[in-house]
Amino acid sequence: MPAPGRERIGAPSLRPDGPAKVTGVFPYAGDLASPGMLHARTLRSPHARARIRAVDTAAARRIPGVAAIVTAADVPGVATYGLIGLDQPVFASTEARYAGEPVAAVAAVDAATARRALAAIRVDYEPLAPIVDPEAAMAPGAEPLHPDSPAYGPDGWAYSGHPNVFRAIDLRHGPDPDLVGPVAVEDTYVFGMQDQAFLAPEAALVTPAADGGVELAVATQWLHSDREQIAACLGLPDERVRLTLAGVGGAFGGREDVTLQVHGALLALRTGVPVRIGYDRVESFLGHPHRHPAIMWFRHSATRDGQLVAVQARVILDGGAYASSSRAVIANAVTHAAGPYRVANAHLYGASTRTNNPPCGAMRGFGVPQVTFGHEAQLDRLAAALGLDRVELRARNALAAGDILPTGQPIPGPMPARELIELVAARPLPPALDPASPDATSGLALPGGRPAGADPSRVRRGVGYALGVKNLLFSEGFDDFAVARARLEIGPDGQARAWVHTACAEVGQGFVTIAGQIARTELAVEEVVLAPADTDIGSAGSTSASRQTWMSGGAVRGACVGVADRLLARVARSLGLPPSVVEAPRRVLSLRDGEIIGPEVGVRIPLAEALADGPVEAEFTHRHRETEPMDAYGQGHAHVAYAAAAHRAVVDVDLDLGLVRVVSLALAQDCGTVLNPLSLLGQVEGGTAQGLGIAVMEELVTVDGVVANPTFHDYLLPTIADVPDLDFVAVTYPQQDAPYGVKGVGEAPTGTATPAIVAAIRDAVGRDLRRVPVRPGDLVATPAVSAAARTETTVYTPIALDRPAAPSDPPVLPAHLEGGADDG
Numbered sequence: 001m002p003a004p005g006r007e008r009i010g011a012p013s014l015r016p017d018g019p020a021k022v023t024g025v026f027p028y029a030g031d032l033a034s035p036g037m038l039h040a041r042t043l044r045s046p047h048a049r050a051r052i053r054a055v056d057t058a059a060a061r062r063i064p065g066v067a068a069i070v071t072a073a074d075v076p077g078v079a080t081y082g083l084i085g086l087d088q089p090v091f092a093s094t095e096a097r098y099a100g101e102p103v104a105a106v107a108a109v110d111a112a113t114a115r116r117a118l119a120a121i122r123v124d125y126e127p128l129a130p131i132v133d134p135e136a137a138m139a140p141g142a143e144p145l146h147p148d149s150p151a152y153g154p155d156g157w158a159y160s161g162h163p164n165v166f167r168a169i170d171l172r173h174g175p176d177p178d179l180v181g182p183v184a185v186e187d188t189y190v191f192g193m194q195d196q197a198f199l200a201p202e203a204a205l206v207t208p209a210a211d212g213g214v215e216l217a218v219a220t221q222w223l224h225s226d227r228e229q230i231a232a233c234l235g236l237p238d239e240r241v242r243l244t245l246a247g248v249g250g251a252f253g254g255r256e257d258v259t260l261q262v263h264g265a266l267l268a269l270r271t272g273v274p275v276r277i278g279y280d281r282v283e284s285f286l287g288h289p290h291r292h293p294a295i296m297w298f299r300h301s302a303t304r305d306g307q308l309v310a311v312q313a314r315v316i317l318d319g320g321a322y323a324s325s326s327r328a329v330i331a332n333a334v335t336h337a338a339g340p341y342r343v344a345n346a347h348l349y350g351a352s353t354r355t356n357n358p359p360c361g362a363m364r365g366f367g368v369p370q371v372t373f374g375h376e377a378q379l380d381r382l383a384a385a386l387g388l389d390r391v392e393l394r395a396r397n398a399l400a401a402g403d404i405l406p407t408g409q410p411i412p413g414p415m416p417a418r419e420l421i422e423l424v425a426a427r428p429l430p431p432a433l434d435p436a437s438p439d440a441t442s443g444l445a446l447p448g449g450r451p452a453g454a455d456p457s458r459v460r461r462g463v464g465y466a467l468g469v470k471n472l473l474f475s476e477g478f479d480d481f482a483v484a485r486a487r488l489e490i491g492p493d494g495q496a497r498a499w500v501h502t503a504c505a506e507v508g509q510g511f512v513t514i515a516g517q518i519a520r521t522e523l524a525v526e527e528v529v530l531a532p533a534d535t536d537i538g539s540a541g542s543t544s545a546s547r548q549t550w551m552s553g554g555a556v557r558g559a560c561v562g563v564a565d566r567l568l569a570r571v572a573r574s575l576g577l578p579p580s581v582v583e584a585p586r587r588v589l590s591l592r593d594g595e596i597i598g599p600e601v602g603v604r605i606p607l608a609e610a611l612a613d614g615p616v617e618a619e620f621t622h623r624h625r626e627t628e629p630m631d632a633y634g635q636g637h638a639h640v641a642y643a644a645a646a647h648r649a650v651v652d653v654d655l656d657l658g659l660v661r662v663v664s665l666a667l668a669q670d671c672g673t674v675l676n677p678l679s680l681l682g683q684v685e686g687g688t689a690q691g692l693g694i695a696v697m698e699e700l701v702t703v704d705g706v707v708a709n710p711t712f713h714d715y716l717l718p719t720i721a722d723v724p725d726l727d728f729v730a731v732t733y734p735q736q737d738a739p740y741g742v743k744g745v746g747e748a749p750t751g752t753a754t755p756a757i758v759a760a761i762r763d764a765v766g767r768d769l770r771r772v773p774v775r776p777g778d779l780v781a782t783p784a785v786s787a788a789a790r791t792e793t794t795v796y797t798p799i800a801l802d803r804p805a806a807p808s809d810p811p812v813l814p815a816h817l818e819g820g821a822d823d824g
Contacts, residue, residue, distance in 0.1 A: 006520070006526055007513075007517055007520070007676075008517055008520050008521040009514075009517045009518060009521045009675045009676075009740060010673075010674065010675060010676075011517070011676070011677075012676065012677050012678045013513040013516070013517055013676045013678060013679070014513070014678065015510065015512060015513055015679075016512055016513070016516070017512060026247055027246075027247050028200045028203070028219070028246070028247035028248070028249050029200065029202075029203040029204060029205070029217065029218060029219035029246035029247055029248065029249075029278075030200060030201065030203035030219075030249075030278050031247070032203070032204075032205040032217055032246060032276065033205070033276065034205060034207060034274035034276070036273055036274065037205070037273065037274040037275060037276050038067050038068075038107040038108060038109065038267065038271060038273055038274070038275045038276070039107065039108055039109070039110055039111040039113075039114050039275075039276055039277075040105055040106065040107045040108075040114060040260075040263065040264055040267050040275050040276065040277035040278075041105070041106050041108075041111065041114035041115055041117075041118055041277075042102050042104070042105050042106075042118075042260065042263060042277075042279075042283065042287075043102070043103045043104040043105070043106070043118045043121055043123070044099075044100045044101060044102055044103065044283070044286060045092060045096035045098070045099060045100065045101045045103055045123075045125070046099060046125075046706075047096055047099060047125055047127050047128075047130075048098055048099045048130035048132065048356045048357070048704060048705025048706055049095070049096065049097060049098075049127070049128040049129065049130035049131075049145075049356040049705065050095065050096045050125040050126060050127045050128055051094065051095055051125070051126040051128060052092060052093065052094055052095060052096060052103070052123060052124070052125060052126075053124040053125070053126055054122075054123070054124040055071050055103060055104060055121065055122075055123050055124075056121065056122040056123075056124075057069045057071070057104065057121050059120040059121075059122070060106065060117040060118070060120035060121045061117075063108075063113065063116055063117050063120060064113075065108050065109040065110070065113040065813060066106060066107075066108045066113060066114075066117045067107045067108055067109070067267075067271045067273075067813055068106070068107045068267050068270040068271045069104055069105070069106050069107075069117065069121070070091070070104065070105050070263070070266045070267060070270060071091050071093075071103065071104045072089060072090065072091040072092065072093035073093075074266060074270070075090045075091070075233055075262075075266070076234060076235040077231075077232050077233045077234050077235030077236070078232040078233050078235075079093075079233070080233075081229040081230075081232070081233055081258050081262065082229070082257075082322065082323055082324065083225065083256060083257050083258075083323075083324055083325050083361065083362075084323060084324070084325055084327055084328065085323045085327070086229075086232075087146060087148055087322055087323050088322040088323070088324075088359070089101075090102070090233050090262050090263070090266075091103055091104060091105075091263075095128075096125070097145060097146070097321040097322070097356055098320060098321035098322075098356055098357060098358050098359065098705060099286070099358070099705055099706040099707065100286030100287065100358060100707065101321070102263065103121075103123055104118075104121055105263040105264075105266070105267060105277075106118055106121075106267075107267040107268075107270075107271055107275050109813055130355075130356035130704060130705040131143070131145060131164075131355055131356055132355050132356055132357050132702065132704060132705045133355070134295065134316050134317070134318040134353040134355055135295070135316065137164040137353045137354060137355045138162055138164055138165050138316075138351060138353045142162075142163075142164055144163035144164060145163070145164055145321070145354050145355070145356065146163070146164075146321075146322075146354060163354075164353055164354040164355070165351050165352070165353055165354070166319050166323050166326040166327050166330070166351075166352040166353065166354060167326065167327040167330050167331070167351070167352055168330075168349070168350070168351040169330060169331060169334045169348075169349070169350050169351075169630070169634050170347075170349050170632075170633065170634065171334050171335070171346065171347070171348040171349070171350075171406060171407070171630075171633060171634025171635075172346070172347050172633045172634065173343075173345065173346040173347075173348075173406040173407070173408065173633075173634070173635070174310075174343075174344045174345035174346060175344070175345065176310070176345050177310070177312075177345050177346060177347035178310075178312065178345075178347050179301065179309060179310040179345045180299070180301050180310065181301030181302055181303060181309040181310055182301075182302070182303055182304050183301065183302050183303070183304060183382070183385050183386055184299055184300065184301040184302075185299070185300055185378060185381040185382050185385050186297065186298060186299035186300070186312075186378075187297070187298065187377070187378070187381065187770060188295065188296065188297045188770065189294075189295075189296045189297075189298070189373060189374040189377060189770045189771070190293075190294070190295055190296075190770065190771040190772075191293055191294040191296070191369070191370040191373055191374075191694075191771075191772055192293055192694065192698075192699035192700075192701075192771070192772060192773055193290050193291060193292070193293040193318075193357075193358075193360070193699060193700040193701075193702070194290065194291040194363060194690075194693070194694045194698050194699065194700065195254070195285060195290050195291070195698070195700045195715060196250070196251065196252040196253055196254030196288070196290070196291075196363055196364075197250075197252075197693075197698070197712075197715065197717055198249055198250025198251055198252060198254055198255070198284075199249050199250050200219065200247075200248070200249020200250060201278060201279040201280060201281060201283070201284040202219065202255070202259050202260055202278065202279045202283075202284055202287060202288065203218075203219060203246070203260075203276070203277070203278035203279070204216050204217060204218035204219070204246065204260060204261060204264050204276075204277055204278070205217045205218075205246070205274060205275075205276050206261075206264035206265050206267070206268040206274065206275045206276075206277065207268060207274045207275075208268050208269055208271075208272050208273070208274070209240065209242070211240055212236075212240065213236055213239075213240025213241055213242065214230075214234070214236075214240070214241055214242075214265045214268055214269055215242045215243075215244070216230070216241070216242070216243045216244070216261060216264070216265065217243075217244045217245075217246040218243060218244075218245070218246055218261055219245070219246050219247065219248040219249070219251075219255060220243070220245065220248075220255050220256075220261075220505060221251050221253075221255045221256045221505045221507060221542050221543045221544055222256060222505065222539075222541065222542035222543070222544075223243045223244075223245060223503045223505060223533065223534065223535050223539070223540075224243075224503060224535060224538075224539035224540075224541075225256075225539075225542065226243055226258055226261055227241050227242075227243050227535050229258050229261075229262070230243075230258065230261050230262055230265055233262045233265075234262070234265055234266070234269065241265075241535075242534065242535055242536070243534060243535045244532055244533070244534040244535075245503075245505050245506070245532065245533040245534065248505065248506065248507040248508065250507065250508055251505075251507035251508070251543065252363055252364045252690070253289075253291075253361065253362030253363040253364055253366070253544060254288045254289070254290075254362070254363065255288070255505075255507065256325065256361065256362045256542055256544055257288060257289055257324050257325075257359075257361055257362075259279075259287045259288050260277045260278070260279065260287065263277060264276075264277035281710070281711055281712060282710045282711060285700065285707055285710030285711075285715070286358065286707060286710060288361075289320070289322075289324045289325075289358070289359040289360050289361030289362070290320075290358060290359075290360050290361075290363065290700055291360060291363035291365075291369075291370075291694075292317040292318055292319060292326070292329055292352070292360040292361075292367065292370065293317070293318045293360070294315060294316065294317050294318070294333070294370040294371075295315075295316045296313065296314070296315045296316070296337075296370065296371065296374040297313065297314045298311070298312070298313045298337075298374050298375060298377075298378045299311070299312040299313075300375075300378045300379070300381075300382050302382055302386065304386070306386050306388050306392075306393050306396050306397070307396070307397065308341055308342065308343045308397045309343070309344060309345060310343065310344070310345040310346065310347075311337070311338040311341075311343050311345075311346045311347075311348070311375075311406075312346070312347045312348070313334075313337040313338070313347075313348045313349065313350075313371070313374070313375075314349050314350070315330070315333050315334060315337055315348070315349070315350040315351075315370070315371060315374075316350070316351055316353065317329060317330055317333060317350070317351070317352040317353070317360070317367070317370070318352075318353060318355055318357055318360060319352040319353055319354055319355070319359070319360050319361075320354070320355055320356075320357045320358050320359035320360045321354065321355065321356055321357065321358070321359050322354075322359045323354075323359075324359050324360065324361030324362070325361045325362050325366075326352035326360065326361065327352065328366070328475070328476075329352060329360075329361070329362070329366055329367040330350045330351065330352040330367065331367075331475065331476060331630070331638070332366050332367035332368055332471065332475075333350050333367035333368065333370055333371050334348050334349070334350035334634060335348075335405070335406065335407055335471070335630075335634070335638060335639070336367070336368045336371050336372070336469065336470070336471070337350070337371045337374070337375065337406075338375065338406050339371075339372065339375040339376070339379075339467070339468060339469065340398060340399045340415075340417040340467050340468060340469035340644050341375075341379075341394075341397040341398060341399060342397055342398075342399055342403050343397075343406065346406040348406060348634065355705075356705045357702055357705050358700075358702065358705075358707060362544055364687060364690055364746065364747050364750045365470065365747045365750045365751050366544070366545065366747065368468065368469075368470050368471075368747070368751045369691065369694070369750055369751040369754055372466065372468040372751040372752060372754070372755055373754050373755045373758070373772060376465075376466040376467070376468070376752075376755035376756075376759065377755060377758070377759070377770065379393060379394060379467075380464075380759055380762070390465055390759075391421055391422065391425040391465055394418075394421045394465065394467050395418045395421055395422055398417035398418035398421065398467065399411060399415050399417050399469070399644075400415055400416075400417070400418065401413065401414055401415045403415070406634070407630060407634060407635055407636060407637070407638055407639075408635040408636065408637075409636070409637045409638065409639065411642060412637075412639075412640065412641055412642070412737075413641050413642070413735045413736060413737070414670065414672075414733035414734075414735065415469075415642065415644060415670070416644065416670055416731050416733060417467060417469065417644045417646075417670075419668075419731060420467065420644055420645065420646035420668040420669065420670065420731060421465065421467045421646040421668075423646070423668035423729050423731070424465065424646045424647060424648040424666045424667065424668045424729075425465065425648060427648065427666040427727050427729075428727075429463070429650065429664070430650055430663050430664040432461070433445065433456065433459060433461060433652060435456035435457055435459075436456075440456045445661075446459055446652065446654065446661065447459065447652055447653060447654040447657065447659035447660055447661040448654060448657060448659040448661070449721070454654045454656075454657060454659070455654075455656065458654060458655045458656050459652050459653065459654055459655070460652070460653050460655060460764040460765060461650065461651070461652050461653075461663070461764055462650070462651050462653065462759075462760040462761060462762065462763030462764025462765070463648065463649070463650050463760050463763055464648070464649045464651075464755070464756045464757065464758065464759025464760030464761070464762065464763055465646070465647070465648050465649075465756055465759060466646065466647050466649075466752040466753075466754075466755035466756035466759060467644070467645075467646045467752065468644065468645055468646075468748065468751040468752040468755075469642050469643070469644045469645075469748070470546070470642065470643055470644075470645070470747045470748040470751055471545075471639040471640070471641070471642055472545065472546045472547065472550065472639075472640055472641045472642065472643055472743060472744045473545055473546070473547040473550060473551065473624055473639075473640040473641065473744075474541070474545055474547065474627075474640075475627050475638050475639045475640065476627060476628070476629045476630060476636075476638045477626070477627055477628050477629045478627070479623075480541060480547070480551065480623065480624060480640075481539070481541065481551070481621050481622060481623045482502070482504070482539070482540045482541050482548075482551040482552040482554065482555040482621070482622050483502070483503070483537055483538030483539060483540065483555055483619065483620070483621050483622075484500065484501065484502045484537075484540075484552060484555035484556040484558070484559040484619070484620055484622075485500070485501040485502075485537055485559055485617065485618070485619040485620075486498060486499065486500050486501075486519065486523075486556065486559035486560045486562070486563050486617065486618055486619075486620075487499040487500075487563065487615050487616065487617040487618075488523055488525070488563050488564075488567060488607065488611060488615060488616045488617075489611065489615035490608055490611050490612075490615070491527060491529075494608060495525075495526075495527065495594075495607075495608055496525050496594060496606075496607035496608045496610075496611055497525055497526075497527035497528065497529060498519040498520070498523045498525050498527070498528045498529070498560070498563075499528075499529045499531065500515050500516075500519050500528060500529070500530050500531065500556055500559070500560075501530075501531035501536075501537050502515065502533060502537065502540050502552050502555060502556060503533050503534065503535060503537050503538070503539055503540040504533055504540040504543065504548050504552040505533060505540070505542075505543040505548075506533065506543075507543050508686075509543060509548060509549075509679070509683065509746060510676060510679035510682065510683070511543075511548050511549065511552060511553075512530060513676050513678075513679055514549055514553055514675055514676060514679070515528070515530055515552070515553070515556050516528040516530065517675060517676060518553060518556045518557050518560060518675075519556065519560050522557060522560035522561055522563075522564060522591075523560050523563060523564060523591060524591035524592050524593055524594055524595070524607065525594060525607065526594070537619075538619075538621065540552045540555070545744070545747075546643070546743075546744020546745065546746055546747050546748075547744060548744075549675065549742050549744060550624070550738050550739060550742050550743070550744060551622055551624070552622075553675070553739050553740075553742065554622035554624075554738070554739035555620050555621065555622040556620075557620075557622075557739050557740070558620030558621075558622055559618050559619055559620040560618075561620075562618030562619075562620055563616050563617065563618045564591055565585065565586070565618075566616045566618060567591075567596070567610060567611070567616045568585035568586060568589045568590075568591070568596065569582050569583075569585050570610070570613070570616070571585070571589060571596055571603070571605065571610050572585045572588075572589060575601070575603065577601065588600050588601050588603075589601075589603060591607070594606060594607050595607060596610050622739070624640050624737070624738075625640065625737055627639060627640055641735055641737075641738070641743065643669070643670045643671070643672070643743045643744065643745065643747075643748045644669070644670045644748065645667065645668070645669040645670065645748035645749050645751070645752045646667070646668050646669075646752060647665060647666065647667050647688070647691075647749065647752040647753050647755075647756035647757075648664075648665070648666040648756060649662060649664070649665055649753070649756040649757040649759070649760040650662075650663045650664040650665075650760060651663060651757060651760040651761055651764055652764070653761055653764040653765050653779060655765065655779070655780065656780060657776065657780065658775070658776025658777060658778070658779035658780035659776060660696050660757075660761055660774070660779075662692060662696070662722065662723070662724055662757060662760075663724060664724055664727065665688060665692075665723075665724055665726050665727065665753065665756075665757075666726075666727040666728075666729075667684060667688060667726055667727070667728045667729070667749055667752075667753075668728075668729040668731060669684060669728070669729075669730060669731065669745065669748060669749060670731050670733065670743065670748070671730045671731060671732055671743055671745050672732065672733065672734055672735045672738065672741050672742045672743030672745075673732060673734045673735075673740045673741035673742050673743075674730060674732055675740060675742060677730075680730060680745055681726075681728065683745045683746040684726065684728055684745060684746075684749045685723075685726050685728075686746070687745075687746055687747060687748070687749035687750040687753070688723070688726055688749045688750070688753045689718050689723045689753075690750050690753075691749065691750045691751065691752065691753025691754040691757070692718050692722065692723060692753055692754075692757060693716075693717060693718045693773075694754050694772055694773055695753065695754045695757040695758055695772055695773060695774065696757065696761075696773050696774055697716040697717070697718065697722075697773055698715065698716060698717065698718075698773060699715075699773050700715060754772060758772060758774060761774055761779070765779055767779060
């Protein structure tokens with residue numbers, strides 16, 4: 001295989017940052033340092049809801065080595081920020097609305113001194129009764145949880161009229177949206193709160209700039225959105241806030257919101273020295289929004305021969321204390337609630353609510369995994385009611401290109417849903433468990449592994465299926481664009497090389513390979529230099545919504561095409577070719593393997609020679625076709641494109657211990673044109689693993705609004721021992737209006753892995769499982785305990801947010817800060 005970073009589009013391309021990451025020398029944001037820097041820590045409310053009567057920082061300021069303390073009173077600009085609506089305070093001032101909300105931040109000579117200062121800050125809280133049930137929060141007459149709630153939504157987004165509802169959508173489709181067909185099944189499903197659980201916690205290095213502004217090196221998903229919010233809170237123009245992407249150790253939506261950026265910037269500007277601010281694991285769980293937990297009711301109706309005729313759903317997402325992206329997430333949940341199936345009638349209602357639980361926002365799948373869990377459980381229930389095979393029912397009703405969605409929008413592009421479910425059903429099944437085999441008798445192949453001591457005769461196998469669909473790119477009329485700049489130049493070795501600059505946040509999705517592959521393809525060079533992603537170039541948009549290969553890839557392609565056209569035109573002029581050729585040089589000239597060739601005019605010129613008169617540069621802004629907001633009944637061409645996926649899961653369940661082993665996973669996915677097969681495999685494997693996590697182990701548990709398990713000791717993640725090899729089939733129908741025909745691939749498999757695994761568990765044990773994650777108690781509870789009780793009996797003791805002070809050596813402050821902290 002060629003060296004990393006030498007391949008063109010369509011070929012397997014190794015990550016150029018791969019060796020550094022696997023050998024442990026890659027610089028993540030938490031590794032950044034600067035001489036004389038201070039260390040910052042954040043004080044957080046231990047209460048889910050409390051009135052703040054006073055914040056006393058005097059004792060903390062007297063601690064030697066404390067350089068600065070900032071609270072709400074020290075915010076010079078806008079006091080709030082937010083990804084969509086500006087409702088989240090930089091620091092809580094009069095009321096804390098969730099457990100973990102920032103109240104103050106400290107900068108000191110070392111982290112231990114900063115922690116001592118946090119312990120010395122006295123906050124006079126008056127605890128209030130939190131509202132943690134989303135149904136109670138949206139009940140008529142419920143107490144408003146935010147002073148700005150009644151006026152929320154000035155940007156034109158549909159507003160529910162209830163002060164605790166971020167957005168409500170009442171989608172109605174077809175001649176009889178509330179039709180109940182000859183065969184109908186209905187039930188309620190619950191989806192737990194999942195954390196993105198990226199391995200590198202939030203971190204940034206913030207440096208004051210000579211012009212009175214600030215520079216941040218930060219792990220984020222959207223540099224320009226961060227800059228806009230940070231600048232507004234600092235009271236600075238955007239151009240005086242400069243961001244550079246630092247090394248990102250995973251994101252999955254959890255870095256799309258501002259977290260520590262404003263706090264670090266305030267401290268750096270106050271002290272005049274660099275500030276390193278970073279979270280430990282507990283703070284990471286508290287500091288960023290999570291996946292929305294959901295309560296969902298579905299009713300599916302069909303004719304007796306298995307044709308779907310109507311779907312009704314009610315989807316309630318708990319958005320927590322602040323808006324984040326809840327208004328967009330509920331739109332995704334509602335518009336996908338009927339799944340990848342043709343249905344003539346639909347009434348799909350959804351609401352995202354404000355509570356005193358931790359804020360929820362973007363996570364891989366963005367509202368779709370929740371409803372996919374619901375509608376796929378319903379399809380299995382309907383198949384049983386009809387006496388039909390589960391795969392056949394899905395195939396019979398699967399969407400196809402040109403079908404009309406519940407939003408009234410025709411499917412824009414390929415939709416091989418039937419092909420996908422039939423493909424996974426046809427994949428070879430793993431061999432049956434042999435109770436007498438060495439792996440079984442040793443326990444290694446049994447649920448729980450060897451220590452669990454499972455009895456092979458008490459292990460049951462099940463098979464489950466799921467089909468789902470996920471929208472791609474930003475929706476509902478959002479001006480979604482990405483900017484890239486490209487240049488052909490002569491490198492230090494005298495050879496032509498390409499240089500590419502975007503603000504695309506590389507968070508592990510592989511744009512560092514895709515950008516290079518595109519540049520090599522379009523500019524016929526081997527060496528490509530990727531400039532650091534920063535705000536010195538126009539926005540690339542967020543690394544979310546399965547959009548960056550399409551959007552920033554399209555921008556890189558457009559910029560490279562612009563460079564090639566300009567260089568070819570320059571060569572055509574230098575050769576004295578006719579003006580018609582200069583205006584359209586690709587008629588006779590092209591770039592190939594480091595040369596400009598034109599067989600018809602006898603031209604063969606090395607690129608380095610063609611660049612002797614100087615480099616050639618171009619910038620390009622890529623936009624997808626326009627979408628439109630939905631109307632009052634959820635109708636409109638809201639989404640750009642879709643990708644479908646189908647999973648088959650095979651599980652073994654220990655009937656006595658309630659433990660589950662996922663034996664096999666097969667995936668068929670609609671991938672468009674594959675630009676890098678290695679990146680594709682990594683994305684679908686990762687998405688599948690996160691779907692497995694929420695199916696059987698991952699849940700962020702809250703008790704009266706307080707997170708009870710904010711550590712990797714208690715929040716369980718799948719490991720290599722839990723995730724089997726993925727039997728993957730890529731189905732490749734190009735998306736006609738996308739660069740190279742690409743489709744985003746990272747989100748769709750997360751939505752289908754969960755329901756397929758739970759369906760397989762149901763098949764193995766014959767229990768009615770309507771909640772994820774499935775817990776051992778759901779599978780082995782005694783007959784005297786109801787299913788509802790089994791899912792709610794676990795008791796956790798919340799971890800205290802006020803931790804004891806750590807000892808510190810005598811600190812040394814920068815000279816201009818000697819004498820203690822500023823006095824605010």
